[in-house]
Amino acid sequence: MILPPFLKPGDKVGVISTSNYTEQPYIDQLVQILKDWQLVPVLGRSIGARHGSFAGSDTLRKDDLQEMLDNDQLKAVLETMGGYGIVRVIEQVNFNKFKYGPKWLVGYSDTTFLHSHVQGMLGIASIHATMAADLEAGYQAQSWETLRKALFGESLTYQVKPHALNREGISEATMVGGTISVLCNAKGTMTEVNTNGKILFLEEVGEKHFRLDSYLMSLKQAGKFEYVKGLVVGDLVDIQEDEPPFGKTPEEIVWDAVKEYDFPVCFGFPAGHGQVNKALIFGAPVKLKVSPKGASLAFKL
Known part of the structure; x- marks a missing residue:
């Protein structure tokens, strides 16, 4: 890259x-x-x-x-x-x-x-x-x-608090990703994201619970999680409840889509449509480490 x-x-x-x-x-x-x-x-x-x-x-x-x-x-x-x-x-x-x-x-x-x-x-x-x-x-x-x-080009390293849904592990790869709905809508086009061998970042705003689930299921069925080396989940903002209720939080919906894999998962990274949106360099090498004490993300520039 x-x-x-x-x-x-x-x-x-x-x-x-x-x-x-x-x-x-x-x-x-x-x-x-x-x-x-x-x-x-x-x-x-x-x-x-x-x-x-x-x-x-x-x-x-x-x-x-x-x-x-x-x-x-x-x-x-x-x-x-x-x-x-x-x-x-x-x-x-x-x-x-x-x-x-x-x-x-x-x-x-x-x-x-x-x-x-x-x-x-x-x-x-x-x-x-x-x-x-x-x-x-x-x-x-x-x-x-x-x-x-x-x-x-200055040092870019982050520490993230522990999260109950995190999955431990260490991975090094380049990062790709963005807004879940946009990634889903780009499938089948020349702009489709290539997640193979990458650390994937996901965030979303303003969707219904069922629609968030449908986007993730579509990405999963398209093989977008199959060869991922790590997952960083950012802000899931203003995800609106369904009627009747969907029965899962937005974070649980994401976890449900990736729980069968073994790559490390970090929830709660402050990037996306939330109040704080910390910069991520897509395409740069990054090391993701997830442990019981939390997670770290360090870009290698």
Whole structure:
């Protein structure tokens, strides 16, 4: 897996939304954060544009992403919002120039499509991390500081509290993953995630219990857990109860999908749609260790 060059002060970084529209105050806050990191933000044409719920038309968002990928002066491209929209344009984007001049792509949620695409098709790492839209809930120093560390290639190591559903073990591999529903929806496309020999990260937001279960069952039947080397479960946020009740917590639903395997499992990692969204480098080597005392995750950069 190829790691793009890490950033240094003075580097230019692109700011775009290939998904839903982001309110301007949060763009302004992001710009200031990047300037505080001594980076030079370059706003794309999708910033400020609006077409229904999207940050501009499909054509505008596709062209904006293409221009950012092809711009040799940019060392990273930050998505500002998740929601929905990347799947509508990604197959029209040409990644040839990006392949030979990779840069860091940053985001989560709908950006899962981009993560899976550049890792599966191109073998290039990317960063699962907080976005401008998260600033609506306030500035979370833990989230943004880990993104800064990831971008600048600083040490990235985490400790996670014990969880009753954890499964002990040690594993080293590259990490892939993202939002469960997006990974499921990408099955059968050129963006489908390759989990073989990988440590898989999963998180979800706003689904019914039965639908979370159906996504996981679909991924399981597609063989996505068969050759996994480890599982890190992030935030499972606002998972709505069914009527009548499904009978399992969201964490128990995930465990039920993977309990027959023997790879280590870590629940409760603070990443995804929760209050804190710590950065993960998809495509980078990482060591996962799960013990009765908790879990640790250490990226090898």
